[in-house]
Amino acid sequence: GAGVSQSPSNKVTEKGKDVELRCDPISGHTALYWYRQSLGQGLEFLIYFQGNSAPDKSGLPSDRFSAERTGGSVSTLTIQRTQQEDSAVYLCASTGGPSRAYEQYFGPGTRLTVT
Amino acid sequence: GIQVEQSPPDLILQEGANSTLRCNFSDSVNNLQWFHQNPWGQLINLFYIPSGTKQNGRLSATTVATERYSLLYISSSQTTDSGVYFCAVERDQGAQKLVFGQGTRLTINP
Numbered sequence: 656g657a658g659v660s661q662s663p664s665n666k667v668t669e670k671g672k673d674v675e676l677r678c679d680p681i682s683g684h685t686a687l688y689w690y691r692q693s694l695g696q697g698l699e700f701l702i703y704f705q706g707n708s709a710p711d712k713s714g715l716p717s718d719r720f721s722a723e724r725t726g727g728s729v730s731t732l733t734i735q736r737t738q739q740e741d742s743a744v745y746l747c748a749s750t751g752g753p754s755r756a757y758e759q760y761f762g763p764g765t766r767l768t769v770t
Numbered sequence: 771g772i773q774v775e776q777s778p779p780d781l782i783l784q785e786g787a788n789s790t791l792r793c794n795f796s797d798s799v800n801n802l803q804w805f806h807q808n809p810w811g812q813l814i815n816l817f818y819i820p821s822g823t824k825q826n827g828r829l830s831a832t833t834v835a836t837e838r839y840s841l842l843y844i845s846s847s848q849t850t851d852s853g854v855y856f857c858a859v860e861r862d863q864g865a866q867k868l869v870f871g872q873g874t875r876l877t878i879n880p
Contacts, residue, residue, distance in 0.1 A: 686866070698856065698870035711865050744811060750866060757801045757866055761813040 657681065659762035661747050667768045668737055676732045676765045680749030687730050688750075688759065689722060693743035704730060705751075737769045772797045776857055776871035783847055784879055791842040791874045793857030801860040802833055803868065804842050808853045816842070816855075847878045 660679045668674050680687050689701040700714040704724040715721075719738075724730040734741055744766050748759040773796040783789055795802075804816040817824050817831040819840065824831055828848075833840040844851055854875050858868035 688867070690868075697872050698858075698868075700867040700869070703865050703867055705865065711867070714867065746813065757860075758803065758815060758818040759866060759868060760815060761805075763810075763812050766811075 659747055659749055659760055661745075661762040661765050663765060664763065665766045665768075667770060670739060670769055671736055673733065673735045674737055674767065676734075676745050676767070678730045678732070678747030678762060680728065680730070680747070681760055683751075684749035684760075685727070685751035686749060687724060688748040689730070689732050690746045690748065690761075691743045692746060692764070696743075698746070701732070701745075734767075737767075739769050742767055742769045772799070772859060772861055772869050774857060774859055774869055774871035776855075776874050778874060779872065780875045780877075782877045782879065785847060785849060787847050787878075789844045789847060789876065791844075791855050791857075791876075793840040793842070793859075793871055795838050795840075795857075795859050797838070797861055798835065799838075799859040799861055801858075801866050801868070802840055803858050804831055804840070805856045805858065806851075806853050807856060807873070813856070844876075847876075849878045849880055852876055852878045 687704045692698045703711040719735045722732045744764040746764045747762045750759045775794045802820045805813045819833045821835040828845045830843045854873040856873045858870045860866045
């Protein structure tokens with residue numbers, strides 16, 4: 656079956672520009688997570704969506720980062736006024752299937768490079 | 771917050787060897803997962819194992835929740851086992867905001 660998909664796979668942007676990263680979770684999964692993987696910080700949680708509840712934004716590093724999830728499915732992570740320290744791989748995960756409620760499945764990631 | 775330590779940080783083995791990777795965590799957990807990150811960056815689920823023992827082919831894992839550690843065993847290593855192995859945990863039963871260890875980089879030489 657289809658896994659988690661993310662687009663674009665690579666994104667190069669100039670400092671100060673805005674970027675949008677997309678995540679399509681596994682069909683039927685109710686929870687969606689964004690993580691970031693960078694050389695200095697390892698893998699870190701950013702934001703969590705569960706159904707129609709308000710998102711848990713406790714991991715977002717600054718107010719330049721925001722995310723939304725439309726229709727309980729697709730999610731978009733937006734980074735405004737990008738900085739060089741935003742360069743990282745942004746990973747999306749989903750969970751909440753009927754038999755494996757806590758097991759997170761990850762997409763291939765979007766590699767963001769800010770020049 | 772909860773701390774996750776993995777050891778060793780790097781491991782280089784010959785094909786056919788066995789290995790044990792360790793994950794220590796600082797508090798009780800409701801979720802523990804092992805992942806393999808392949809050379810293309812994809813995180814692949816290996817085990818969901820907050821407690822007990824599981825086996826899947828040449829891989830097995832054991833979590834001793836009361837002593838706050840988990841072990842991943844790889845037997846008869848193959849070059850395709852190379853990559854970074856991550857342990858990730860979560861304390862809460864609600865939001866599963868995984869906290870990752872720094873990983874063990876495994877290199878299997880032919």
